[in-house]
Amino acid sequence: MQEFLPYLLALHGARDWLQAARDCGLTEAELRRAVQHAQREYGQVLVVAGNGHVDFTAAGEELVARARELAGAVDALQRCFAESRRKSVVAPLLQRRSVSPKRLTGPGPDAAEIDLMIEAALHAPDHGSLHPWRVLVFAQEHRARLADLFEQEKLRRDPLAPRSDIERAREHATRSPALLGFVVSPRARVQVPLREQWLAAGAALGNFMNAAHQLGFGGIVLSGERCFDAVLGAELGLASTEWLAGFISLGRIAQAPPQRKPVALDAVRAQWIPGPALAAAELGPRVS
């Protein structure tokens, strides 16, 4: 019976054999046969020929009303399935959280896994495909040397820093199972504005962190004042035109990070409503 319901609904809507048949992708003869079949199965007359249009008997009207309810319920169920499917597709993005180094444990990602994260970063939106960024990988055997550099940077900023602060600075170099630097390298003499290059670098960093999450790693980007230290930058091999955006810590998650506080979409989404045209002279200077 079920397979005939869409035909009956179409006929009820169109009240015309030919139109309903077209709506169902059938010929008129096929639709008539299908309705006759439905009547035989149901054991009652459902449709009668009216004056130029199709009429439904009381039994037909009742069946159509029920079929409509059923179609509504199936529709709602399908929407529910589609919504759930959509959510499951973006779930890895919705579930990512930054994980602080103290919640990470080894092993960190291997070279192939880091390469995959970089591949993901290379697939971020990037005006002009400039990839105005690069990643520094700090191998385990060089982390002690990096800790020395972090210590020296701390002492440059605060020559009287207590030992505990210096140890904390050193720990930033040694604590995480894997440590990388994310460097923004804006390209000179290209038409792509600087701000778009920074945005492209940010998008790449986002892709990198999402790939790490999808590979099962926890991670966090931390900058801190050391990222603004020119001497440390030079010691890490940065050109004077490059910026150390932050250090990426990666590892397996030993302790889950706290839940993210929900943000209402309205905080970041608005419908644009056209207003009156403005003359350029009416605009104040842009705050940059």
Ligand SMILES: Cc1cc2nc3c(=O)[nH]c(=O)nc-3n(C[C@H](O)[C@H](O)[C@H](O)COP(=O)(O)O)c2cc1C
């Ligand atoms: C370039 C960059 C530098 C960051 N530096 C710091 C930092 O120094 N200290 C800090 O607490 N969070 C820093 N963050 C933010 C964290 O990495 C993280 O995104 C934040 O704690 C929010 O957590 P969530 O990613 O789970 O939303 C930085 C983020 C970026 C993109």
